[in-house]
Amino acid sequence: MRGRGLVFIKQVWVNLKLHFRDRMAVFWEFVFPLVLMFLFVLALGGEQGGVSLKVGLVDLDGSELSKALVAAFRETPVLQLEEGAEESLRAELEAGRLDGLVIIPQGLQASLGRGGSRIKLLLYGGMNPQFKGLIPAVVQQLLVEFNERIQPAPLGLVQETVAPSAKPTEEISYVDFALPSYLAMAVLATALLSGAIDLAFERKWKLLKLLGTMPLHPVTFFSARTVQQFIVTVLQGIVVVGLAITLLGAKLQGGYLALALLFTVGSLSFILMGFAIAAFSKTHEAAIGLAQIFYMPMVLLSGAFFPPGLMPAWLQPIMRVLPLRFFLDGFREITIRGAGLAEIGPNLGVLAGWGLICLLITFRFFKWATEA
Amino acid sequence: MPEKVTARGLWKSYGEVRALKGISFSIEEGEIFGLLGPNGAGKTTAVEIIEGLRRADSGEVIIDGERVRPGLNPEMKQKMGVQLQEAQFYDKIKVWELLDLFGSYHRRALPVRELLELVGLEDKANSHVEKLSGGQKRRLSLAAALVNDPELVFLDEPTTGLDPQARRRLWDLIKEMKAQRRTVLLTTHYIEEAESLCDRVGIIDLGQMVALDTPENLIRNSGLESAVTLSYAGELDLDGLKALAAVRALKPSDRQRVRVESTDVNLFLRELFRRFDDVAIERLERPNLEDVFLALTGKELRE
Structure with a gap:
């Protein structure tokens, strides 16, 4: 008479109530990211604000190598690329219609291996100072990745700033750029800070051990928890994106279906990551540590608040695989x-892959009780 | 009485530490069975192996004729109620929500109202667990152990850390379980608890069962003597006293008192009052389980 379904629904409902009774959780998951978003958007996204990632690209070499490099630029999503002749692109740059201009010099391929093979980046001087580092960072990052593919000597970068003759016209506002960062911060707080740590505390309290003496199937337990946390993240999505659109003027260009799917896969994989951390950790201290170890770098390194290219080279490989980036x-x-x-x-594939790995870790390591 | 639980030859080591060294006992249906021993004796390990929470290195546990396997045992778990030592519930859950949730895990569940009445928490139904006192929390954990109206109840140190009043209240609840025809396995390091609650007690020390019987038999068969201190006015015929049945030794403590050690205090007292009419009993010392425990293990029970 008491089916699995009823247990499941009751468990989800109780979990949700417990979640929202925890004021700290509500603070970190809703209040804190929203406050940060409003503070930064209002501080940075004012009238003269806005960041354009329009970059011109000139290929003076025309070699195999330079063509591969051009292809790499085309594949970089954050850059809006404009290819053409040097003269006209330079004029665009000076007029502020471009924020940067990348010049691949003649003889790039020929000089490879003899050192000094560099590409040139010209930057528009009138850009919002907050975003000055953004394009160089993106280009740096691109080069780091590109250099891994070519041997023997890596390409370098020379940078120059071009004095403005006019203000930029088209712009992506800061809020559009940063919105997913604040959303991700909220979702990660739910999945890692609450999710993993709550579970670890329930083990410490021997509550999980007690559940282990009851006819509750672990799959029911975990799926109810997953659904509960997912509901919380959906609420976060609605609140964060909704407020960004209505109060901060964020614009969403793309399809809501793609966005919803990306959010669902991302959110679930972060939730599973929380489970894996809790299952893998032997003590609650370890779980708190691990959760922080994943939370902080993901927030800081995944291009959420700082352009990834600004980070030191040894961090680059880590940043490239962290799922938040994707x-x-x-x-x-x-x-x-x-x-x-x-x-x-x-x-979607990378996020789902991370989720799957975390699911396997959870299955492999989870126990109701740790052997003392 | 049929056997409800049988544990045979349980061994368990944690690394170098041997927690259990071949423990065997059985619990009859409807009895309250106590495992008595100091902290670290292996009581909790033994109980958790029986509950299916831990795997024994060797040995077996049989409940209702079926072998307990650690892990998923849904049918076995349907008829078990467990209270764990020092387990905590969610802080922010309301008392009724907790019992309702735990009840939903089981095929059969007692109504929340009935459980709350049983443990005297009717007026706390809507309180958050974190707001309960220590004794109330412990009563709630008893209610949680009874949520599925279990045939078999495990209570691990159910009253440790409670004040005497709260402890007595809990004892009444445990006695009620027997009246409800449940079989109870409890662990304790309190003598009074074992003496007042348990039909049979297994004394456990360093992972071994050193004695197992009813509390009365344990005391009677321990060979420990009772002592009676008598007071009298004037002269007392000490030789006549010494000649009485079951007297082992006399120790005059002062001019008006004598302490008599006896192998059978009932027999001695009957004889005493037949022959002497001017003595009064000042103090009666009977060995308790503590003395039995001390005699068996050479250790004090309390930490």
Whole structure:
């Protein structure tokens, strides 16, 4: 008479009530990201604010190497690329219609291996100072990745700033760029800070051990928890995106279906990551530590608040695999560039892969009780 | 009485530490069985193996004729109620929500109202668990153990850390379980608890069962003597006293008192009052389980 379904629904409902009775959780998951978003958007996204990632590209070499490099630029989602002749692009740059101009010099391929093979980046001097580092960072990052593919000597970068002759015209506002960061911050707080740590405390309290003496199937337990946390993240999504659109003037270009799918896959994989952390950790202290170890770098390194290119080289490989990066990039592709489902396929794949790995870790390591 | 639980030859080591060294006992249906021993004796390990929470290195546990396997045992779990030592519930859950939720895990569940009445928490139904006192929390955990109207109840140190009043209240609840025809396995390191609650007690020390019987038999068969201190006015015929049945030794403590050690205090007292009419009993010392425990293990029970 008491089916699995009823247990499941009751468990989800109780979990939700407990979640929202925890004021600290509500603070970190809703209040804190919203406050940060409002503070930064109001501080940075004012009248003269706005960041354009329009970059011109000139290929003076025309070699195999330079063509590969051009292809790499084309694949970089955050750059709106304009290819053409040096003269006209330079004029655009000076007029502020471009924020940067990348010049691949003649003889790039020929000089490879003899050192000094550098590409040139010209920057528009009139850009909002907050975003000055953004394009160099993106280009740096691109080069780091590109250099891994070519041997023997890596390409370098020379940078120059070009004095403005006019203000930029088209712009992506800061809120459009940063919205997914604040959303991700909220979702990660639910999945990692609450999710993993709550579970670890329930083990410490021997509550999980007690559940282990009851005819409750672990799959019921975990799926109810997953659904509960997912509901919380959906609420976060609605609140954060809703307020960003209504109060801060954020614009979403792309399709809501692609966005919803990306959000669902991302959110679930972060929730599973929380479970894996709790299952893997032997003590609650370890779980808190691990959750922080994943939360902080993901928030700081995944291009959420600082451009990834600004980070030191040894961190680059870590940043490239952290799943948040794929969530943020995918989100921006949709909302800024209007990308469709097909274009964010790889992002969905990586996120789902992380989720699957975390699920396997949870299955492998979870026990109701730890052997003392 | 049929056997409800049988544990045979349970061994368990944690690394170098041998927690259980071949423990065997059985619990009859409807009895309250106590495992008595100091902290670290292996009581909790033994109980958790029986509950299916831990795997024994060797040995087996049989409940209602079926072998307990650690892990998923849904049918076994349907008829078990468990209170764990020092387990805590969610802070922010309301008392009725907790019992309702735990009840939903089971095929059969007692109504929340009935459970709350049983443990005297009717007026706390809507309180958050974190607002309960220590004794109330412990009563709630008893209610949680009874949520599925279990045939078999496990209570691990149910009254440790409670004040005497709260402890007595809990004892009444445990006695009621027997009246409800449940079989109870409890662990304790309190002598009074074992003496007043348990039909049979297994004394456990360093992972071994050193004695197992009813509390009365344990005391009677321990060979420990009772002592009676008598007071009298004037002269007392000490030789006549010494000649009485079951007297082992006399120790005059002062001019008006004598302490008599006896192998059978009932027999001695009957004889005493037949022959002497001017003595009064000042003090009667009977060995308790503590003395039995001390005699068996050479250790004090309390930490």
